Amino acid sequence: MAAQTELSINLAGIERWLVDNGILQGSGLNSLQQLAGGTQNIVLRFSNNGRDYVLRHPPAKPRPNSNKLLEREIRLLRALAGSAVPHPAVVGACLDQNVIGGVFYVMEAIDGFNPTVAMGTVAAASPDVRHRMGLDMVDGLVALANVDPIASGLADFGKLEGFLERQVIRWASELESYARFEGWSGPQALGDVGAVGQWLTDNLPPDMQPGIIHGDYHIGNCIFAEDGALNAIVDWEMATLGDPLVDLGRLLVSWPVGGEVKPQTMRVEPIDGFATRAELIARYAKGSGRDMRHLPWFEVLACYKLGLILEGTHARSQAGLADVATGERLHRSAIALLDEARAIIARG
CATH class of the missing domain: 3.30.200.20 (Phosphorylase Kinase; domain 1)
Structure with missing residues (x-):
């Protein structure tokens, strides 16, 4: 035993x-x-x-x-x-x-590699394989978006009514709750978080095509074969029903742009060769047939939500409840994410 x-x-x-x-x-x-x-x-x-x-x-x-x-x-x-x-x-x-x-x-058990832990041998040597990895991640999202929640027995897996409207209230409340951690320096370093939330409220997409969402879709939650094929999406604990474009927005805000590594970018090496944001978006649009006109809203939401979640670890670290170095690192990522949200808004 x-x-x-x-x-x-x-x-x-x-x-x-x-x-x-x-x-x-x-x-x-x-x-x-x-x-x-x-x-x-x-x-x-x-x-x-x-x-x-x-x-x-x-x-x-x-x-x-x-x-x-x-x-x-x-x-x-x-x-x-x-x-x-x-x-x-x-x-x-x-x-x-x-x-x-x-x-x-x-x-x-799923065989393969997680590139945030260690890049596969073939993928490390081949930009073409790394390029396929990004496209396969999008194909995985498209496959998920195409699953019918009702036919798969998940009709009650999440509350669809008012899903988009609830997002700002939900995450603004999360940020406010950090005041319970003694020693937290507050949200001032994040900039005008309220303005980002207000923009999201004022520019709410008029409707949505509902589906299953993973809830935390990024390259660290994927396992790949040596040839770059997506073997499995893992860590489904945040899955629910909502607008699948939430997952695409989450993927895009953590994706390296032109090989540039930002505080919120997932750490993978080497990063050259990965599909561009434009390629990811085009692949998703073609595969899903979804209306992409409001995609910037979902990118701003991803920045807003993830930034406020990461600030929670910073608040806990200042109260002595989490590692200080980790808290500071995630605080920098939170700042970068809120700055990115404002940049997307400014681009119109």
Whole structure:
């Protein structure tokens, strides 16, 4: 049987449940490797009977909604089964918190590389492969936008009515909540955040074509094959129903422009050869058939939302609840994102 780990996961209980439910054989959770964890979820890769799997489990100090978020992620991944969206398949999921004290699930392991960790060998040597990576990311978004939420059993997965209208209120409230962290320097360094929110309110797109959104779509949440093909989109815990252009806006604001690395740009090396923003937009427009006239609004929203989220870590770090260096780094990114939002607005 598997032993307890330093991550305070009841691996013995997890293994017992997986074996009892016929998901694994009784040879144990072997070759354990932590892929991520500690803040959002704990993610472990392991092998059993010659196959590799990945376990997702709430963090050692779960948030009040950690189990609920995992339940939603499990439901979403199961709904995507058989679709054209590259995603890891759920092998088994335990929603009964009485088993080990929380929700957990096991999915198939996806081979490939995450370029924010290390670029694949072929991709590192080939600008053409890196170019394909960006285009494949857009194709993955198009495939997701084309999934019918009702037909896939996700009609109640999010509140569509007033989705766009709620965004400014939701994230402005998040920023205001940081006042509870003693020592936070406040939002002054972010510039006139209220003006950005007001622009979003005043320029709200008149309608939307609803669909499933990933919620945090960037290159760090993608796994690629050596030839640049998108093998899987991962980390679905923020998925909901809304306007899929939210995901495209999120991708664009973190995408390097002409090889330029900005504070909010995802860190990948080398970055030359990646598709341009114009190519990404054209690819999405052609594949999805969606109206792109209001795309700048979604880019501003992405900057606004992400900037305010990142400032939360800065506020917590100033209160002694998060790493100071990380807080300062994310604070710089938040400033850059709000500056970018104002630049998009100024360009009209």
